[in-house]
Amino acid sequence: EAQLVESGGGWVQPGGSLRLSCAASGFPFNNYAMTWVRQAAGKGLEWVSEISGSSGTLYYADSVDGRFTISRDNSKNMLYLQMNGLRVDDTAVYYCAKVPNYYESNRLTFDIWGQGTMVTVSS
């Protein structure tokens, strides 16, 4: 069974840094793009970033571009999100999710989600 487990969330002051991790299991991790989606308390979902299976292409939402860096280690089945220059409005639950391949019928969606890790940015 495909599973994603996030970790690394916590409290940080504005301007600080945090690194989130996502451990994948139950599917061929290196074959799939992966993404981060966040959700502020009581709010909707916001796509943050995506990385291809080979790490060859990276994408970011405008709200985090230049501050966040997505990466992965296929040898460890791990996805990461390095967050620098954190702001109060980055406070949210951060989910990692699997992106189906372009040839799959459910492409352009997020078909497997982790349980999320909470990031709080506050002074």
Added chain:
Amino acid sequence: IVLPQSPVTLSLSPGERATLSCRASQSVGFTSLAWYQQKSGQAPRLLIYGASTRATGVPDRFSASGSGTDFTLSISRLEPEDFAVYYCQQYRSSPKMYTFGQGTKLEI
């Protein structure tokens, strides 16, 4: 692309039919529209992809349709476990971006 959903809150009883709407500000390719269900305290779950295809394990009381700018998610006979927040999501290729609607809360 903006994806306003309506209504913001929908109050219904078990056994009733629910109809949720997602209207895009620009035309969306049908392959690019998905629906997710999020129960309180849980991660979202993919319900519908390609505007109308149920994801694996989704009961057939869930159906969806639409094209262009207007999309609809219907639940034929509400079960207690269906009360949740529902989000539509679209994909844009250039620049690459995924956008979610603000959600519809389906409450008892």
